[in-house]
Amino acid sequence: MKICQVERPLVATNRIPGMEHKHLQVVRDGSALAVAVDAVGCIPGDWVICVGSSAAREAAGSKEYPSDLTIVGIIDRWPPEEDQAPESERGRG
Amino acid sequence: MKICQVERPLVATNRIPGMEHKHLQVVRDGSALAVAVDAVGCIPGDWVICVGSSAAREAAGSKEYPSDLTIVGIIDRWPPEEDQAPESERGRG
Amino acid sequence: MKICQVERPLVATNRIPGMEHKHLQVVRDGSALAVAVDAVGCIPGDWVICVGSSAAREAAGSKEYPSDLTIVGIIDRWPPEEDQAPESERGRG
Amino acid sequence: MKICQVERPLVATNRIPGMEHKHLQVVRDGSALAVAVDAVGCIPGDWVICVGSSAAREAAGSKEYPSDLTIVGIIDRWPPEEDQAPESERGRG
Amino acid sequence: MKICQVERPLVATNRIPGMEHKHLQVVRDGSALAVAVDAVGCIPGDWVICVGSSAAREAAGSKEYPSDLTIVGIIDRWPPEEDQAPESERGRG
Numbered sequence: 205m206k207i208c209q210v211e212r213p214l215v216a217t218n219r220i221p222g223m224e225h226k227h228l229q230v231v232r233d234g235s236a237l238a239v240a241v242d243a244v245g246c247i248p249g250d251w252v253i254c255v256g257s258s259a260a261r262e263a264a265g266s267k268e269y270p271s272d273l274t275i276v277g278i279i280d281r282w283p284p285e286e287d288q289a290p291e292s293e294r295g296r297g
Numbered sequence: 298m299k300i301c302q303v304e305r306p307l308v309a310t311n312r313i314p315g316m317e318h319k320h321l322q323v324v325r326d327g328s329a330l331a332v333a334v335d336a337v338g339c340i341p342g343d344w345v346i347c348v349g350s351s352a353a354r355e356a357a358g359s360k361e362y363p364s365d366l367t368i369v370g371i372i373d374r375w376p377p378e379e380d381q382a383p384e385s386e387r388g389r390g
Numbered sequence: 391m392k393i394c395q396v397e398r399p400l401v402a403t404n405r406i407p408g409m410e411h412k413h414l415q416v417v418r419d420g421s422a423l424a425v426a427v428d429a430v431g432c433i434p435g436d437w438v439i440c441v442g443s444s445a446a447r448e449a450a451g452s453k454e455y456p457s458d459l460t461i462v463g464i465i466d467r468w469p470p471e472e473d474q475a476p477e478s479e480r481g482r483g
Numbered sequence: 484m485k486i487c488q489v490e491r492p493l494v495a496t497n498r499i500p501g502m503e504h505k506h507l508q509v510v511r512d513g514s515a516l517a518v519a520v521d522a523v524g525c526i527p528g529d530w531v532i533c534v535g536s537s538a539a540r541e542a543a544g545s546k547e548y549p550s551d552l553t554i555v556g557i558i559d560r561w562p563p564e565e566d567q568a569p570e571s572e573r574g575r576g
Numbered sequence: 577m578k579i580c581q582v583e584r585p586l587v588a589t590n591r592i593p594g595m596e597h598k599h600l601q602v603v604r605d606g607s608a609l610a611v612a613v614d615a616v617g618c619i620p621g622d623w624v625i626c627v628g629s630s631a632a633r634e635a636a637g638s639k640e641y642p643s644d645l646t647i648v649g650i651i652d653r654w655p656p657e658e659d660q661a662p663e664s665e666r667g668r669g
Binding site (some may be wrong): 206207214219234243244253255256257258259260262263274276277278279280282 | 489493494495496497498499501502503507509515516517518519528535539540545548549550551552
């Protein structure tokens with residue numbers, strides 16, 4: 205799975221019926237952008253786990269769902285604290 | 298899914314029967330070109346969502362369809378306006 | 391699907407029975423080489439459409455065929471003429 | 484399969500039910516980070532074999548499990564000794 | 577499929593039961609290393625065809641086998657002779 209950051213929702217009014225009305229999010233994977241089906245309910249800025257390959261279909265709701273990238277979880281804390289600025293400067297709760 | 302821009306239709310008269318007569322489009326994904334089955338009816342210049350992996354098959358019409366990249370939606374507005382030139386210069390409708 | 395150019399046939403006498411006697415072609419995808427099962431009958435120099443992912447299996451003949459890249463069509467004209475040298479120099483028929 | 488090194492566990496409290504309570508690990512694949520389902524029980528620093536594609540699902544426990552990367556084995560010795568510093572400096576057991 | 581060169585066997589004593597006792601090989605794909613299930617019996621230095629995606633599973637022996645890269649054939653002659661040193665210097669048989 206990939207670690208991505210949610211950028212913004214994506215609207216595509218003209219789409220195939222199989223996509224139903226599930227929410228799509230533009231996610232950033234390093235320097236690249238991709239579109240993922242949102243299966244958890246996330247907001248811009250969230251760091252999320254995106255699953256690809258055939259697993260993205262069932263993760264999006266059913267074996268027939270046409271997704272190759274689905275957001276399956278929101279990471280509790282990312283980047284990890286040891287890679288961040290000192291704790292005293294960040295006001296960790 | 299990937300965000301691609303449609304370049305032009307692609308004609309391949311000599312192809313396997315399984316591909317039927319569905320339309321193929323050359324799409325641009327960043328600096329790379331790829332070929333996608335058009336499941337929505339788009340025209341050159343459209344910004345589209347392309348689904349890959351095994352999901353591309355059903356998105357193209359059936360589980361047996363030999364596609365690994367299928368256009369499943371046309372994006373309403375891309376790139377997003379905050380990333381574009383000022384509104385006054387673009388004559389947004 | 392990818393746009394590739396056929397380089398040459400590939401011979402692998404020692405291979406698993408599941409590959410049967412189908413022809414394999416070395417294809418060029420930009421600067422990279424790959425091996426594809428030839429489902430249309432092409433010759434070196436042809437510009438072809440190659441399908442990957444799980445769709446490559448059925449495109450090669452059956453759901454059990456061990457292919458992850460199958461040539462499914464020969465492109466009628468590539469690169470497109472507007473990207474080529476002036477018509478007068480090419481003797482277009 | 485890929486050769487990766489385990490970095491640290493990843494916690495995502497808000498995730499889809501299908502992911503159950505299996506452990507997730509952040510793994511390093513060269514310069515890139517990815518998230519893998521841990522099917523063997525490994526610790527940070529371990530060099531592991533990660534399987535992707537549709538095989539990651541069953542490797543994670545069931546055909547329905549939403550994984551596209553699963554740790555399926557811990558490599559006994561990596562990097563191989565001939566690529567390492569002289570034995571006398573490493574105290575090989 | 578990819579053209580890879582076999583580097584060395586890989587040992588992973590602690591692995592999931594589904595991997596059984598099949599041999600694993602470290603293969604080189606250009607500058608990258610990967611791990612492949614050996615379905616043909618090859619030795620270091622062999623140039624081989626590796627199949628990925630879902631086709632790697634059946635190529636490794638069964639639809640349930642957790643492989644995403646399987647060696648399915650040994651290439652008879654690689655690189656091709658026209659890309660090599662002059663014949664007189666190579667003692668071609």
